[in-house]
Amino acid sequence: MDMELTQIESSYSELQAQVEGKVIAPADAGYDEARLAWNRKVEQHPAVIVVAKTAQDVAAAVSFARQHDLGVAVQGTGHGNVRPADDCLLILTQEMNQVTINPTDQTAYVAAGVKWGAVLAAAQQHGLAPLLGSSPMVGVVGYTLGGGLGWLARKYGLSADNVVAFELVTADGQLRTASEDENPDLFWGLRGGGGSLGIVTSLIIRLFPVTEVYAGNLFYPASMAQEVFRRYRDWIADAPDELTSSVLIMNFPPIPDLPEFLRGQSFAIVRGCYCGDLGEGEALLHYWRDWQPPLVDDFKTIPFSAAATISSDPVDPMPAANSGAWLRELSDAAIDAIVTYALGMDGSSPLTFAEVRHAGGAIRRVAAATAVYGNREAELVLSLVGVTPTPEAYQQLAAYIGQLNEALRPSLTGGVYMNFLEGTESQQRVRDGLASGGYERLARLKAQVDPENRLRYSFNVPAAH
Numbered sequence: 386m387d388m389e390l391t392q393i394e395s396s397y398s399e400l401q402a403q404v405e406g407k408v409i410a411p412a413d414a415g416y417d418e419a420r421l422a423w424n425r426k427v428e429q430h431p432a433v434i435v436v437a438k439t440a441q442d443v444a445a446a447v448s449f450a451r452q453h454d455l456g457v458a459v460q461g462t463g464h465g466n467v468r469p470a471d472d473c474l475l476i477l478t479q480e481m482n483q484v485t486i487n488p489t490d491q492t493a494y495v496a497a498g499v500k501w502g503a504v505l506a507a508a509q510q511h512g513l514a515p516l517l518g519s520s521p522m523v524g525v526v527g528y529t530l531g532g533g534l535g536w537l538a539r540k541y542g543l544s545a546d547n548v549v550a551f552e553l554v555t556a557d558g559q560l561r562t563a564s565e566d567e568n569p570d571l572f573w574g575l576r577g578g579g580g581s582l583g584i585v586t587s588l589i590i591r592l593f594p595v596t597e598v599y600a601g602n603l604f605y606p607a608s609m610a611q612e613v614f615r616r617y618r619d620w621i622a623d624a625p626d627e628l629t630s631s632v633l634i635m636n637f638p639p640i641p642d643l644p645e646f647l648r649g650q651s652f653a654i655v656r657g658c659y660c661g662d663l664g665e666g667e668a669l670l671h672y673w674r675d676w677q678p679p680l681v682d683d684f685k686t687i688p689f690s691a692a693a694t695i696s697s698d699p700v701d702p703m704p705a706a707n708s709g710a711w712l713r714e715l716s717d718a719a720i721d722a723i724v725t726y727a728l729g730m731d732g733s734s735p736l737t738f739a740e741v742r743h744a745g746g747a748i749r750r751v752a753a754a755t756a757v758y759g760n761r762e763a764e765l766v767l768s769l770v771g772v773t774p775t776p777e778a779y780q781q782l783a784a785y786i787g788q789l790n791e792a793l794r795p796s797l798t799g800g801v802y803m804n805f806l807e808g809t810e811s812q813q814r815v816r817d818g819l820a821s822g823g824y825e826r827l828a829r830l831k832a833q834v835d836p837e838n839r840l841r842y843s844f845n846v847p848a849a850h
């Protein structure tokens with residue numbers, strides 16, 4: 386045993402000699418901190434961790450894993466863990482944090498560990514905006530590999546649809562480019578296929594001329610939730626692409642950090658962002674303001690640099706479980722199920738929120754064959770989130786969501802949006818997140834670039850034989 390330990394330790398020091406970043410073994414002092422994911426529900430014990438600084442570090446780490454027959458996992462932030470990085474080599478990308486804006490091309494070069502907030506801040510200085518989601522703390526790469534649905538999505542599309550090129554290290558340790566012209570198969574499979582084809586070291590993304598938006602939230606009493614959801618259904622029926630919006634039930638936790646009127650309270654909320662003419666955005670809100678005065682109305686013109694205030698997602702790490710699915714429609718029965726389960730039969734629910742986001746627009750105008758991302762024709766995606774501090778709380782929430790799904794069954798398309806899943810569900814439902822035939826084509830690509838399925842910790846697609 387001691388002999389084995391010495392061998393492993395000496396191989397780690399060989400790896401350390403090959404990388405600029407840091408190699409952290411289980412016996413090292415920083416190990417327990419380094420293996421944390423933002424989502425504290427994730428418990429993972431990698432065989433070794435590499436905090437990469439460069440693409441060459443990533444290549445050296447992947448080659449090391451191949452030599453030692455280890456699987457390879459990668460984490461940018463740990464917001465979207467699919468499978469805990471147990472007994473494998475875990476690459477952390479947080480120190481690969483370069484962002485360079487090219488204002489002439491309206492693109493950004495983004496290294497693997499960059500969070501959206503950094504791209505937003507840099508791009509806004511040039512009057513440009515990236516296609517981030519609701520939280521600037523989320524990583525550009527993980528979000529984009531899963532699709533990437535943000536507040537500009539209906540106008541400009543998914544983040545995945547606006548990648549110019551990826552640089553990645555494949556399982557053989559080679560650094561490659563994937564774009565329309567180079568390795569187009571990999572380019573197809575990275576846009577919506579998660580990290581199954583390689584470790585992305587950087588990407589070039591398109592930016593858009595958005596500096597101010599008309600955005601915010603309308604809060605209505607929870608008792609009006611069914612009416613609000615039905616009215617929302619009519620509002621978005623012919624909404625312009627400039628409007629990306631959602632409707633949700635929010636159960637604010639009873640925590641002291643929240644203002645008293647929110648603490649422990651539930652609301653039906655209409656949320657959105659209009660990225661066209663600001664006056665036209667304001668005019669769209671008459672539909673609500675002329676109907677019932679909301680309890681809270683913070684829809685107003687905001688700089689897009691403040692996009693995080695639209696959803697005010699949690700910033701600090703927390704243990705959370707996510708689920709969701711594409712909906713065919715918001716029928717009265719579907720609304721009834723969502724509202725009833727989100728608020729809870731007896732006035733309490735394990736869900737923190739249940740949000741229906743409006744997709745479609747530019748997303749569905751991209752041909753299905755362009756990328757492996759699926760479900761483009763579906764326009765409504767349900768996102769369910771609950772705080773799960775213990776395994777028991779997680780089990781309870783999972784069972785509850787199972788019941789909600791049963792009640793919703795007639796309105797589910799059968800498709801899922803992979804970015805809104807995590808854990809077991811995201812291991813099991815990869816096929817349902819991809820374009821038709823996409824899973825099989827990805828499996829054939831895996832046979833070429835990763836026949837041993839070393840990269841099985843993101844969306845897991847075993848190689849076809």
Ligand SMILES: Cc1cc2nc3c(=O)[nH]c(=O)nc-3n(C[C@H](O)[C@H](O)[C@H](O)COP(=O)(O)OP(=O)(O)OC[C@H]3O[C@@H](n4cnc5c(N)ncnc54)[C@H](O)[C@@H]3O)c2cc1C
Pocket residue numbers: 458459460461462463464465466467478497517518519520522523524525526527528529530531532533534535579580581583584585586698699804805842843844
């Ligand atoms: C608070 C919050 C808000 C969110 N809002 C939105 C939203 O508005 N829209 C939306 O679409 N999604 C949203 N998401 C979901 C989010 O996009 C996913 O969780 C995404 O996977 C997170 O990416 P990450 O890199 O931050 O996380 P990580 O957990 O680090 O990575 C997520 C996945 O990507 C893989 N990955 C990460 N880096 C690489 C790499 N360099 N190469 C290959 N694979 C890699 C990982 O292996 C993992 O499978 C939100 C999530 C949270 C927690």
